[in-house]
Amino acid sequence: MVLIDSVAGDPSQAKVRPPRRLSRRGFGLGLLLPLGILILWEVAVRASLIEGRLMPPPSRIATVFVALARSGDLLAHVAATLGRVGIGFAIGAMTGTAFGALSGGSAAIKRLIDPTIQALRAIPSIAWVPLFILWFGIFEGSKITLIAVGVFFPVYLGVMAAIGSVDRKLVEVGRIFRLSKLQMVRRILLPAVLPAWVVALRTGLGLGFMFVVAAELMGASEGLGYLLVDGQQLGKPDQILVALITFAIIGQACDSLLLAVTRPLLVWQDTDRRGS
Amino acid sequence: MLTVDALSKTYPDGTLALSRVSIALRTGEIGIVLGASGCGKTSLLRIVAGLETPSTGQVTLDGQAIVAPHEAVGLVFQEPRLLPWRKIEDNIGFGLSGVSGRERWRRVGEALEHVGLLDQARRWPRDLSGGQQQRIALARALVMRPKVLLLDEPFSALDAMTREGLQDHLLALWALYRPTILMVTHDVEEAVVLADRVIVMQPKPGRVFDDVVPPDARPRLRSSAAFDATKRRLRASLDRSLGRSDEANARDRADRAAAIQHQGQMWS
Ligand SMILES: Nc1ncnc2c1ncn2[C@@H]1O[C@H](COP(=O)(O)OP(=O)(O)OP(=O)(O)O)[C@@H](O)[C@H]1O
Ligand SMILES: [Mg+2]
Numbered sequence: 001m002v003l004i005d006s007v008a009g010d011p012s013q014a015k016v017r018p019p020r021r022l023s024r025r026g027f028g029l030g031l032l033l034p035l036g037i038l039i040l041w042e043v044a045v046r047a048s049l050i051e052g053r054l055m056p057p058p059s060r061i062a063t064v065f066v067a068l069a070r071s072g073d074l075l076a077h078v079a080a081t082l083g084r085v086g087i088g089f090a091i092g093a094m095t096g097t098a099f100g101a102l103s104g105g106s107a108a109i110k111r112l113i114d115p116t117i118q119a120l121r122a123i124p125s126i127a128w129v130p131l132f133i134l135w136f137g138i139f140e141g142s143k144i145t146l147i148a149v150g151v152f153f154p155v156y157l158g159v160m161a162a163i164g165s166v167d168r169k170l171v172e173v174g175r176i177f178r179l180s181k182l183q184m185v186r187r188i189l190l191p192a193v194l195p196a197w198v199v200a201l202r203t204g205l206g207l208g209f210m211f212v213v214a215a216e217l218m219g220a221s222e223g224l225g226y227l228l229v230d231g232q233q234l235g236k237p238d239q240i241l242v243a244l245i246t247f248a249i250i251g252q253a254c255d256s257l258l259l260a261v262t263r264p265l266l267v268w269q270d271t272d273r274r275g276s
Numbered sequence: 277m278l279t280v281d282a283l284s285k286t287y288p289d290g291t292l293a294l295s296r297v298s299i300a301l302r303t304g305e306i307g308i309v310l311g312a313s314g315c316g317k318t319s320l321l322r323i324v325a326g327l328e329t330p331s332t333g334q335v336t337l338d339g340q341a342i343v344a345p346h347e348a349v350g351l352v353f354q355e356p357r358l359l360p361w362r363k364i365e366d367n368i369g370f371g372l373s374g375v376s377g378r379e380r381w382r383r384v385g386e387a388l389e390h391v392g393l394l395d396q397a398r399r400w401p402r403d404l405s406g407g408q409q410q411r412i413a414l415a416r417a418l419v420m421r422p423k424v425l426l427l428d429e430p431f432s433a434l435d436a437m438t439r440e441g442l443q444d445h446l447l448a449l450w451a452l453y454r455p456t457i458l459m460v461t462h463d464v465e466e467a468v469v470l471a472d473r474v475i476v477m478q479p480k481p482g483r484v485f486d487d488v489v490p491p492d493a494r495p496r497l498r499s500s501a502a503f504d505a506t507k508r509r510l511r512a513s514l515d516r517s518l519g520r521s522d523e524a525n526a527r528d529r530a531d532r533a534a535a536i537q538h539q540g541q542m543w544s
Contacts, residue, residue: 169353169355169357170357170359172327172353172357173353173359173370175327175345176325176345176350176351177345177370177371178344178345183373187370188359191359191361192361194361268360268361268362268363268400268402269360
């Protein structure tokens with residue numbers, strides 16, 4: 001007891017981290033190019049080298065961004081888009097995980113359902129749109145279904161492959177310690193599958209954002225996709241660019257959130273590979 | 277008493293891995309199974325551990341048949357097989373889920389101390405060297421206080437120095453609880469250091485070829501004459517188990533030595 005506690009505080013066990021300064025300098029280096037482009041762009045527009053009406057300068061984009069944010073419009077559009085992605089992602093991720101687990105866990109079930117799922121996967125998801133609109137209407141139903149379908153496939157494939165590739169040698173360790181079926185799942189299979197599951201979810205989330213754009217482009221009265229269409233129809237490239245930037249921000253934020261939520265479960269993995 | 281009685285194993289693909297292998301170990305004995313690669317040593321151990329079912333024959337522990345992994349039987353695989361998502365202390369405590377907190381930590385700490393890695397308790401398996409991981413695997417089995425400990429070439433992937441250290445270590449640990457040990461190796465010296473009995477196996481199909489009891493008591497000094505004599509005796513038996521005569525082997529060795537010398541001259 002005492003001995004173990006003394007180990008816990010052993011400073012020599014502190015994890016060696018790569019020096020901070022180096023990574024910060026790397027980050028600064030990465031900023032150089034976009035900043036340079038922004039400055040050149042701004043200068044080029046002001047010097048009338050390029051036409052500001054089609055290529056609004058960064059300062060103008062920033063102004064529009066702030067105005068949209070101030071009025072609360074931007075927040076409403078972001079909320080609409082996030083709501084769709086959230087619900088669609090949740091449905092797609094849950095069903096994908098469930099079916100992936102079934103296929104990965106049982107050869108018989110895999111033989112039963114996998115060919116059908118693979119056949120459906122051969123259809124480009126966007127091609128479903130007309131049918132979904134007929135079935136679920138022009139409003140939220142068809143949009144969320146499309147997103148869920150987009151998320152489903154990568155999650156299904158990832159989970160199935162992950163379960164199939166669980167190290168049999170570790171399963172044998174479980175057998176030697178006489179784990180029950182349930183214990184085997186909880187203590188060996190789940191932790192072994194977790195990293196691949198997170199990767200599958202991240203891929204699914206990325207596709208979720210891709211399909212929310214498609215869904216909102218096909219007709220919506222709010223959402224970032226609506227901002228895109230509206231900007232095109234009214235000839236407001238600054239609004240389009242604001243929507244694009246917002247997409248980048250919330251996409252990245254959602255991915256980081258997913259990583260942060262699952263990180264405690266994956267600390268055992270090589271720190272170097274994390275966040276790639 | 278651990279008895280392996282007329283064990284045969286034919287794998288589904290038709291490979292006959294074991295043919296009527298019988299071994300009897302008294303409680304607390306160290307039996308070493310020595311044999312060339314592919315002679316069925318791992319198959320034998322996996323059947324004794326209850327991971328694999330024999331085609332014929334049976335394994336009994338104190339009169340009770342073993343047909344599935346048994347709580348009194350521990351197995352250390354050829355590789356450490358630590359669970360990468362558990363810290364070292366939790367790997368060792370893996371089989372102790374039925375034991376309450378305080379007692380559990382006492383036993384984990386004790387096992388860590390026995391393999392000399394108490395200071396590594398809070399690290400991840402990937403942060404340990406191969407030899408350290410193998411010691412943790414040993415501790416993970418020992419912490420269960422098995423009556424029978426099965427070891428499948430646990431030190432074969434390690435360098436000679438680490439291996440010798442671990443062999444001595446294993447003997448010291450064995451002296452504490454006196455479990456019955458059935459250990460597989462293809463290293464003659466390892467067999468001489470550890471064994472109460474050496475069972476030499478012959479390949480294709482795997483069967484018992486020879487049963488040797490080293491005459492001198494442990495600890496056996498690697499530099500002693502008796503040690504060398506037992507080593508020679510086992511090596512000869514091993515060679516014969518492979519169907520090769522002593523003279524042919526002697527000629528082989530001389531040829532190889534000459535070839536190496538020749539190479540040495542070429543490079544110098
Ligand atoms: N699961 C299996 N299916 C079919 N054949 C197998 C299987 N496992 C082992 N064998 C075969 O059985 C024979 C004995 O294998 P085994 O692994 O028991 O040998 P070994 O003595 O442990 O060898 P090594 O010293 O190389 O570990 C070999 O011919 C091997 O190819
Ligand atoms: Mg083997």
